[in-house]
Amino acid sequence: MSTPSxxxxxxxxxxxATPGPxxxxxxxxxxxxxxxxxxxxxxxFFLLFxxxxxxxxxxxxxxxxxxYELGSDPEWTGWDNYTWLFTNxxxxxxxxxxITIGILSTVPQLLxxxxxxxxxxxxxxxxxxxxxxxIMPYATSVxxxxxxxxxxxxxxxxxxNWLLSLVGLDGLDWRNGDLSAQxxxxxxxxxxxxxxxxxxxxxxxxxxxxxxxxxxxxxxANRWQQFVHVTLPGLRPTILFTVVxxxxxxxxxxxEPLLFGGVDGGALNQYQTLGLFxxxxxxxFGALGRAATIAWVTFLLIVVLVLLNTALARxxxxxxxxxxx
Amino acid sequence: MxxxxxxxxxxxxxxxxxxxxxxxxxxxxxxxxxxxxDASASxxxxxxxxxxxxxxxxxxxxxxxxxxxxxxxxxxxxxxTQGENNYWPALQTKLASGNGAADVQGxxxxxxxxxxxxxxxxxxxxxxxxxxxxxxxxxxxKSAAATTEDGxxxxxxxxxxxxxxxxxxxLLGQAGLPTDPAxxxxxxxxxxxxxxxxxxxxxxxPAGTAWMDSAGGFYNAIVSTEEEIYYDxxxxxxxxxxxxxxxxxxxxxxxxxxxxxxxxxxxxxxAWDKGxxxxxxxxxxxxxxxxxxxxxxxxxxxxxxxxxxxxxxGAGGNWGGSYLGIPKSSKNTEEAxxxxxxxxxxxxxxxxxxxxxxxxxxxxxxxxVSGATDExxxxxxxxxxxxxxxxxxxxxxxxxxxxxxxxxxxQSLLSVETxxxxxxxxxxxxxxxxxxxxx
Numbered sequence: 068m069s070t071p072s073x074x075x076x077x078x079x080x081x082x083x084a085t086p087g088p089x090x091x092x093x094x095x096x097x098x099x100x101x102x103x104x105x106x107x108x109x110x111x112f113f114l115l116f117x118x119x120x121x122x123x124x125x126x127x128x129x130x131x132x133x134x135y136e137l138g139s140d141p142e143w144t145g146w147d148n149y150t151w152l153f154t155n156x157x158x159x160x161x162x163x164x165x166i167t168i169g170i171l172s173t174v175p176q177l178l179x180x181x182x183x184x185x186x187x188x189x190x191x192x193x194x195x196x197x198x199x200x201x202i203m204p205y206a207t208s209v210x211x212x213x214x215x216x217x218x219x220x221x222x223x224x225x226x227x228n229w230l231l232s233l234v235g236l237d238g239l240d241w242r243n244g245d246l247s248a249q250x251x252x253x254x255x256x257x258x259x260x261x262x263x264x265x266x267x268x269x270x271x272x273x274x275x276x277x278x279x280x281x282x283x284x285x286x287x288a289n290r291w292q293q294f295v296h297v298t299l300p301g302l303r304p305t306i307l308f309t310v311v312x313x314x315x316x317x318x319x320x321x322x323e324p325l326l327f328g329g330v331d332g333g334a335l336n337q338y339q340t341l342g343l344f345x346x347x348x349x350x351x352f353g354a355l356g357r358a359a360t361i362a363w364v365t366f367l368l369i370v371v372l373v374l375l376n377t378a379l380a381r382x383x384x385x386x387x388x389x390x391x392x
Numbered sequence: 393m394x395x396x397x398x399x400x401x402x403x404x405x406x407x408x409x410x411x412x413x414x415x416x417x418x419x420x421x422x423x424x425x426x427x428x429x430d431a432s433a434s435x436x437x438x439x440x441x442x443x444x445x446x447x448x449x450x451x452x453x454x455x456x457x458x459x460x461x462x463x464x465x466x467x468x469x470x471x472x473t474q475g476e477n478n479y480w481p482a483l484q485t486k487l488a489s490g491n492g493a494a495d496v497q498g499x500x501x502x503x504x505x506x507x508x509x510x511x512x513x514x515x516x517x518x519x520x521x522x523x524x525x526x527x528x529x530x531x532x533x534k535s536a537a538a539t540t541e542d543g544x545x546x547x548x549x550x551x552x553x554x555x556x557x558x559x560x561x562x563l564l565g566q567a568g569l570p571t572d573p574a575x576x577x578x579x580x581x582x583x584x585x586x587x588x589x590x591x592x593x594x595x596x597x598p599a600g601t602a603w604m605d606s607a608g609g610f611y612n613a614i615v616s617t618e619e620e621i622y623y624d625x626x627x628x629x630x631x632x633x634x635x636x637x638x639x640x641x642x643x644x645x646x647x648x649x650x651x652x653x654x655x656x657x658x659x660x661x662x663a664w665d666k667g668x669x670x671x672x673x674x675x676x677x678x679x680x681x682x683x684x685x686x687x688x689x690x691x692x693x694x695x696x697x698x699x700x701x702x703x704x705x706g707a708g709g710n711w712g713g714s715y716l717g718i719p720k721s722s723k724n725t726e727e728a729x730x731x732x733x734x735x736x737x738x739x740x741x742x743x744x745x746x747x748x749x750x751x752x753x754x755x756x757x758x759x760x761v762s763g764a765t766d767e768x769x770x771x772x773x774x775x776x777x778x779x780x781x782x783x784x785x786x787x788x789x790x791x792x793x794x795x796x797x798x799x800x801x802x803q804s805l806l807s808v809e810t811x812x813x814x815x816x817x818x819x820x821x822x823x824x825x826x827x828x829x830x831x
Contacts, residue, residue: 136510137481137484138484138487138488138506138507138510138511138514139510139511151828155828156824156828157825157828214662217662218662221662221663222655222663223600223663223666223670223672240655240810242661243655243806243810243811244811245811328657328660328661329657329660330477331799331803334657334803334804334806334807334809334810334811334813335807335811335813349481350477350481351477351795351799352795352796352829353481353484353506
């Protein structure tokens with residue numbers, strides 16, 4: 068009976084069996100170092116992760132089972148906070164707004180980034196200037212960019228309404244409208260992250276062999292066809308990465324809506340994202356237990372979304388590979 | 393050349409690592425030292441830390457320097473957080489850990505009920521300290537709000553927010569309304585008169601100008617003249633059965649539905665700030681501290697255009713105002729109490745009023761400021777108007793969840809103004825929301 072095993076092939080009898088001279092202390096220490104060094108090298112990250120990543124995560128969960136008002140002592144309540152959350156229409160509202168603002172910002176953002184990266188990939192003058200300028204919005208602080216955009220989307224005398232008036236449309240009350248406020252926030256997010264994603268796509272594009280483009284050109288493919296048939300397939304892993312990162316970012320969206328209009332997220336909570344909802348519970352109302360519950364549910368949501376993304380991508384990959392065969 | 397590269401790089405890495413570690417050490421040291429309220433300096437001086445929010449006006453009026461000069465053995469370390477909503481949570485975490493709070497901490501009036509109800513063990517009872525003498529010098533309601541059931545005084549009042557009505561006399565003039573404070577006051581016998589005058593204003597007002605800034609602000613002004621608002625005297629939550637709240641809500645909703653407001657959410661909408669100078673609205677309910685706010689936001693564009701009169705019917709009321717407290721963790725309680733006592737003396741409170749418009753809470757200071765006028769407000773007798781309002785103000789009953797109830801009702805009123813929600817639906821929405829939040 069030979070069970071297929073990848074481990075421990077039978078040791079060849081002979082040279083191994085004869086006990087050699089005992090290895091010196093020095094060489095044993097050397098070997099010990101070889102075995103332990105990697106752990107020592109990775110230890111700083113994992114120690115920091117334990118202290119600042121895992122511990123807060125677990126502690127947040129512990130708090131979420133308590134009634135914990137800011138300034139008083141925690142009091143065990145079991146699943147009360149979760150019941151409160153899942154029966155609260157505000158939670159579903161926040162979830163919905165997070166999704167709609169997420170879609171409104173992520174989809175145009177990634178499409179724009181893809182197009183920009185494709186253009187930047189051409190040989191042209193001052194290419195590096197353009198590439199570096201892509202990252203500028205990302206380097207700007209959320210506060211600064213949001214304050215500027217809040218002025219642009221101002222009701223009285225904002226730039227956006229002035230542009231609308233040029234084409235003969237009435238000005239909007241961007242901040243207080245439902246869709247309009249979400250669009251305004253999505254524009255801020257898109258503005259900040261498009262360049263960042265474009266640079267990632269650009270890096271991905273540069274790893275695609277130029278031979279493929281040349282071959283495609285010889286076959287008579289124009290630039291659009293090259294983009295569709297060479298660039299896009301080559302970029303698939305990069306695209307998956309940006310989709311995952313953007314999804315996480317969209318789920319945690321907080322700074323932009325907060326600075327755009329405060330913790331309530333509008334009169335009808337029309338732009339109260341999960342992040343804002345959590346902040347409102349924790350810091351405006353002092354209900355830390357409820358805030359912790361929202362934090363945990365958001366965390367689980369992100370895990371599910373990422374798994375879903377990856378599964379979708381795998382499924383697609385397998386599908387296309389199958390088609391190729 | 394090629395062999396030299398890794399070494400320079402590792403040097404750079406080492407340098408970076410050293411800086412990082414250094415930075416961590418420095419920050420941990422500095423937090424440790426700023427957190428140490430027991431920092432009795434080695435030269436025998438007492439180091440008092442003072443942590444406030446927004447503008448209390450002490451620094452601006454030079455009071456800390458003055459105190460240091462009078463007390464050579466005391467040095468004062470002062471810091472201020474701009475937003476109270478950031479200041480308070482940070483203070484709470486310091487109180488909870490018993491570490492890092494300053495010797496003297498500011499407390500906003502909206503938090504005082506929470507402090508009295510839940511944090512009796514975290515703040516010093518000022519009664520036994522030098523600051524205790526001050527308690528009798530306040531309007532009764534001001535010190536009552538900071539006193540626990542068992543008689544501990546946890547904080548001393550700095551300022552109060554007696555209200556008047558600020559208005560743009562140029563805009564009122566253009567609409568053919570009286571611009572003189574006395575004549576205007578004569579037309580304003582009640583809040584309904586105020587609404588009626590608003591309709592008159594709207595009919596003739598210049599385009600792009602509304603009668604008032606927001607329904608939420610209007611609502612808040614009305615309820616701030618009431619004695620019983622969201623809680624009754626036994627501490628029960630009564631906001632939805634209190635006719636005064638419903639009436640104020642309905643009055644404000646009427647203003648919203650009739651487009652008498654500029655639809656600008658107070659303190660949140662950047663356009664609200666711009667509106668003071670730009671003439672987006674003609675009137676706004678004005679607690680004393682709002683005078684300073686208007687000057688800051690309207691700037692030169694508003695100088696000589698704003699004026700001040702009493703609330704409709706000469707009503708008194710209170711909106712805002714703060715306290716000073718000494719956390720239990722302070723190691724310099726005695727010295728801190730002396731400083732608090734001095735800062736809340738009439739002379740000092742009067743000086744602060746002169747600089748920032750924060751109205752004194754010490755009744756002894758009422759006389760000192762009652763003659764004050766303000767050039768920016770066309771020489772209006774702001775001291776007289778606010779003193780009268782302070783004396784007419786009722787003893788407000790404050791409650792722990794006041795801020796939550798208020799924010800929900802104000803938000804609902806905003807939805808009436810800006811999203812066309814009917815007043816009845818807006819009230820329903822607030823009820824549902826509050827049942828979920830505190831029910």
